[in-house]
Amino acid sequence: xxxxxxxxxxxxxxxxxxxxxxxxxxxxxxxxxxxxxxxxxxxxxxxxxxxxxxxxxxxxxxxxxxxxxxxxxxxxxxxxxxxxxxxxxxxxxxxxxxxxxxxxxxxxxxxxxxxxxxxxxxxxxxxxxxxxxxxxxxxxxxxxxxxxxxxxxxxxxxxxxxxxxxxxxxxxxxxxxxxxxxxxxxxxxxxxxxxxxxxxxxxxxxxxxxxxxxxxxxxxxxxxxxxxxxxxxxxxxxxxxxxxxxxxxxxxxxxxxxxxxxxxxxxxxxxxxxxxxxxxxxxxxxxxxxxxxxxxxxxxxxxxxxxxxxxxxxxxxxxxxxxxxxxxxxxxxxxxxxxxxxxxxxxxxxxxxxxxxxxxxxxxxxxxxxxxxxxxxxxxxxxxxxxxxxxxxxxxxxxxxxxxxxxxxxxxxxxxxxxxxxxxxxxxxxxxxxxxxxxxxxxxxxxx
Numbered sequence: 001x002x003x004x005x006x007x008x009x010x011x012x013x014x015x016x017x018x019x020x021x022x023x024x025x026x027x028x029x030x031x032x033x034x035x036x037x038x039x040x041x042x043x044x045x046x047x048x049x050x051x052x053x054x055x056x057x058x059x060x061x062x063x064x065x066x067x068x069x070x071x072x073x074x075x076x077x078x079x080x081x082x083x084x085x086x087x088x089x090x091x092x093x094x095x096x097x098x099x100x101x102x103x104x105x106x107x108x109x110x111x112x113x114x115x116x117x118x119x120x121x122x123x124x125x126x127x128x129x130x131x132x133x134x135x136x137x138x139x140x141x142x143x144x145x146x147x148x149x150x151x152x153x154x155x156x157x158x159x160x161x162x163x164x165x166x167x168x169x170x171x172x173x174x175x176x177x178x179x180x181x182x183x184x185x186x187x188x189x190x191x192x193x194x195x196x197x198x199x200x201x202x203x204x205x206x207x208x209x210x211x212x213x214x215x216x217x218x219x220x221x222x223x224x225x226x227x228x229x230x231x232x233x234x235x236x237x238x239x240x241x242x243x244x245x246x247x248x249x250x251x252x253x254x255x256x257x258x259x260x261x262x263x264x265x266x267x268x269x270x271x272x273x274x275x276x277x278x279x280x281x282x283x284x285x286x287x288x289x290x291x292x293x294x295x296x297x298x299x300x301x302x303x304x305x306x307x308x309x310x311x312x313x314x315x316x317x318x319x320x321x322x323x324x325x326x327x328x329x330x331x332x333x334x335x336x337x338x339x340x341x342x343x344x345x346x347x348x349x350x351x352x353x354x355x356x357x358x359x360x361x362x363x364x365x366x367x368x369x370x371x372x373x374x375x376x377x378x379x380x381x382x383x384x385x386x387x388x389x390x391x392x393x394x395x396x397x398x399x400x401x402x403x404x405x406x407x408x409x410x411x412x413x414x415x416x417x418x419x420x421x422x423x424x425x426x427x428x429x430x431x432x433x434x435x436x437x438x439x440x441x442x443x444x445x446x447x448x
Contacts, residue, residue, distance in 0.1 A: 010036045013077070020073050020354060021066045022347045027059055027335045031070065034308060034333070035078070038255050041306070053305065056290060056330055058263070058320055059312040061337030064396020067312040071259040081111035081252050084259040087266050087311075090282050100285040104295040104302055107256050111248035112299060119244060120235045127238065131230040132161045135223055138171045167224040175219045175229075245299050256307040260286075264313025267322040283324045290330045340389075340396055345382035348397050356400055360408060367415040369423060371408075376427040381407070384434055407433050 008016075010032035017028045034055055041052045059067045068084070075082040085103045120127070136157040160166055221229070266279040289295070292305030311331060320334060340348075349357050357378065361371045385399045407430060411423055 008078075016077055017070065017073055020352045021069050022351060023340070023344055024066050024070070024337050027066070027070060027337055030057060030333055030335050031074070031310070034310075035074070035257075038080070038308065042254065053292070054308040055333050056309040057311070057333040057335065058331045059310065059335055059337060060315050060320065061312075062314050062316065062339065062394050062396060064394075064398040065337045065340060066397070067337060068261060071261070071310070071312070074257070074259075078257075079114075080255040080257060081107050081114065081248070082257045082259070083107050083110055084261060087260050087263045087282070087286075087313075090266075090285070100282065100289060101295050103258055103260075104252075104289060104304060104307075105297045107258060107307070108248065108252050108297045108299050108302055111252045111256070112244060115244045115248045115251070116239060119239050123235065123238050127231050127234050128162070130234050131227055132158050134230055135161050135166075135171065135226055138173070138226075139166065139169070139223075161223065164224075167222065169223050170220050171223060171226055172218050173221050173226050173229065175217050249300050249302060252307070253303050254306060258307060258309050260309060260311040262313055263311040263323075264315040264318050267313070267315070267318040267320070280324060283327050287324070287327050287330065290327065339394065340386075342379075342382045342386040345385045345397065345400060346378060349378050349382065349400065356404055360404060364411070364415060364423075368419040369411075369415050369421060371411075371423055371425060373425045374427060377425045377430050380427045380430045381434075384430070403434065 010029070013032035013035060014025075014028045017032075021028070034057060037052075037054070041049055044052060059070070061067055071084050075084070083103065083106050085106070090098050090100045090103075136154060139157055139161070140154060157166075266282045268279050289304050290309050292303065295302045295304060309331070320328065320331075323331075349355055357373055361373075364371045381400070381403060385403055388403070389395065389399050407425075411418070
């Protein structure tokens with residue numbers, strides 16, 4: 001269940017993130033405060049509210065330490081428009097690729113879908129009543145032809161439809177075959193990927209042009225299917241699109257969040273090379289959006305002044321100071337995420353609600369196989385992960401996925417034949433399966 005920002009305190013935000021992310025307390029605290037400030041700003045006078053701008057954040061840390069996971073959890077936790085984008089997908093204006101303003105358009109589209117879903121849920125009970133009544137009316141027509149319905153009243157059929165008594169009963173339903181719709185968003189025509197998608201849609205429409213008079217057909221569907229079809233249809237008719245647009249645009253402008261990943265890939269020292277010129281061009285295109293500008297979308301004009309931007313990058317080759325000075329100034333908060341230790345890996349394997357050990361146990365349970373990980377075996381896995389990260393490329397917690405897949409490969413392959421058995425994962429088993437690979441540096445570079 002998503003929470004509203006005004007109903008959750010910074011401590012509660014950190015507590016929620018702790019359920020899925022081990023360590024990185026500094027990053028969690030900074031983000032919790034930044035999110036809470038979104039709510040605080042709303043409580044200010046209108047004059048003061050316009051003066052308070054969000055404090056954008058840069059998360060610095062190697063891959064696999066939790067930057068992207070923090071973004072994922074924020075998006076699931078809060079009832080605020082949120083999108084995650086990759087900085088490397090954008091190109092400077094004038095080059096083929098996505099222009100940076102498309103991130104704002106994507107945020108608005110996401111907000112529109114959010115509000116539509118909320119309106120559908122809000123009207124849910126009323127929609128169910130309308131749908132059940134329509135299905136009952138169709139079923140009532142069968143009363144004279146089918147003795148099964150003799151004596152059944154309209155209200156009793158409505159009640160039975162609601163309870164699911166007729167879910168498998170098949171009824172005739174008028175279906176609308178709408179021709180493909182193409183939205184000509186002239187604002188996006190500078191974005192070559194959008195233009196290409198639009199052209200593909202045009203080809204499909206021409207290739208599948210419906211015959212005259214075939215827009216409506218009668219189909220036999222189960223009552224279960226009819227409920228969904230009719231509910232979607234009624235929801236579409238009940239939603240006030242102008243209201244949806246108005247609410248969505250206000251949310252984007254007051255509480256929207258854009259997470260820009262891989263920002264280090266567009267940072268680089270001054271150079272005359274074409275690659276670096278393009279990188280700097282993308283930074284200069286991002287700058288006005290972060291500073292605050294008005295972006296045209298098909299749903300209306302969006303002011304980006306109060307959108308919160310969270311950027312993230314490993315910064316192995318470059319440094320945050322390699323970003324253009326103007327962009328650096330728009331990200332005043334910088335948090336360096338810590339590298340993971342063997343103890344962190346142990347906690348990642350056992351503590352979070354979505355811990356990898358719990359996931360593998362659940363997967364094997366579907367084959368009626370019980371996996372039992374000994375504590376010293378989990379410690380050994382954690383130490384191996386740290387050792388491999390130290391000797392090879394440090395990919396953080398992602399190393400655990402590779403190690404566990406190799407460790408459990410034979411068990412997973414033979415799981416159907418092990419049904420009803422309990423398989424114990426001991427420290428000796430872990431050493432037997434992985435230690436030779438770890439010692440052979442050349443081999444572990446390919447396997448682990």
